[in-house]
Amino acid sequence: MPELPEVETVRRGLEKLILGKKISSIEVLYPKMIKTDLEEFQKELPGQIIESMGRRGKYLLFHLSDKILISHLRMEGKYFYYQDQVPERKHAHVLIRFEDGGTLVYEDVRKFGTMELLVPELLESYFLSKKLGPEPTEQDFDLLTFQKALKKSEKPIKTHLLDQTLVAGLGNIYVDEVLWRAKVHPVKSSQKVTKKEAKAIHEQTISVLEQAVNKGGSTIRSYTNAFGEDGTMQELHQVYDKAGLTCSRCGSIIEKIQLGGRGTHFCPRCQRRS
Missing domain, CATH: 1.10.8.50 (Helicase, Ruva Protein; domain 3)
Structure with a gap:
């Protein structure tokens, strides 16, 4: 857990909640969760706009202004959006704050989830390196x-x-x-x-x-x-x-x-x- 249906459901939910929002700041409370350079991750995200939400297999894709944030929920990962004040959350590990005052919080009891920041040009090679099979659709799954x-x-x-x-x-x-x-x-x-x-x-x-x-x-x-x-x-x-x-x-x-x-x-x- 979560598997493709759960990740797709999360994607659809986030699509309704955060599209068009501009990131003002990022707070990483568990650095091991970030699999690309942490300093670059924290530097590059502010100023990015959430252009669209995508998914590849069990990977959740945040298509930003000129970057892609790849999130894998692993066993227990969850996203919660708060428009105003964020309540005290024991398992909150990444907080993405938006200019309009809202905050997207990533929680993970087991801390197995991962996040990576890539330029769009590297997305195809990224999934090729994972040897990820086709999507389970009539069009792709031959x-x-x-x-x-x-x-x-x-x-x-x-x-x-x-x-x-x-x-x-x-x-x-x-x-x-x-x-x-x-x-x-x-x-x-x-x-x-x-x-x-x-x-x-x-x-x-x-x-x-x-x-x-x-x-x-x-x-x-x-x-x-x-x-x-x-x-x-x-x-x-x-x-x-x-x-x-x-x-x-x-x-x-x-x-x-x-x-x-x-x-x-x-x-x-x-x-x-x-």
């Missing part, structure tokens, strides 16, 4: 390319989907949901995924993430959008966090295993390993 990539890897299909090279934006929650819908066991080797199964995974990736965006993401523990509101996609989860409950499709008991250090949920009957 089925044939996806099938070919699967055949080159012995990784378990869940692990492969999580590494962001096949398609951008999937995390632990939505991979479990996608594989349940596609009826593919999470441990199955990518090489052994059939063309039919690959097509199902491809279709369900697009469908699940689109549905999650429309539901405002999933609130499992602490996620909220930029307005402090919970998402509702968790109400439609079929396997994630459902261990010990019955599968809505076949009635079998949902199981949970550890795979690559991640809790993994699946139905042993619907998602047979062989």
Whole structure:
């Protein structure tokens, strides 16, 4: 958490709150969060105007006057906007103040989130260096390319989907949901995924993430959008966090295993390993 749907929901919220605002000052309370030069970061941001908000995979993009601020929320990152006085916040680590008196506050309980400041010309090479896969849309996520990539890897299909090279934006929650819908066991080797199964995974990736965006993401523990509101996609989860409950499709008991250090949920009957 957050995954693509949550980041997209945050992007849409910030788009309504801060577009056109001019940054007057920046306060960094946890310097390790800034992955480019801290002095330059603090010097360059004041005077910049928020021109637009973008997203690439799980990365949030602030398109400024002549720079791009890249923010990765990691596990617990959140943004809150205050028009007037900012309340005392224990986990506030970056405060972006605007000329109109408003303040955008980045909070992160675990302090795993990151921020980087780039010139626009370096954005494409930045994501190339991350080996980030295509966006999960019909236009960008090509089925044939996806099938070919699967055949080159012995990784378990869940692990492969999580590494962001096949398609951008999937995390632990939505991979479990996608594989349940596609009826593919999470441990199955990518090489052994059939063309039919690959097509199902491809279709369900697009469908699940689109549905999650429309539901405002999933609130499992602490996620909220930029307005402090919970998402509702968790109400439609079929396997994630459902261990010990019955599968809505076949009635079998949902199981949970550890795979690559991640809790993994699946139905042993619907998602047979062989």
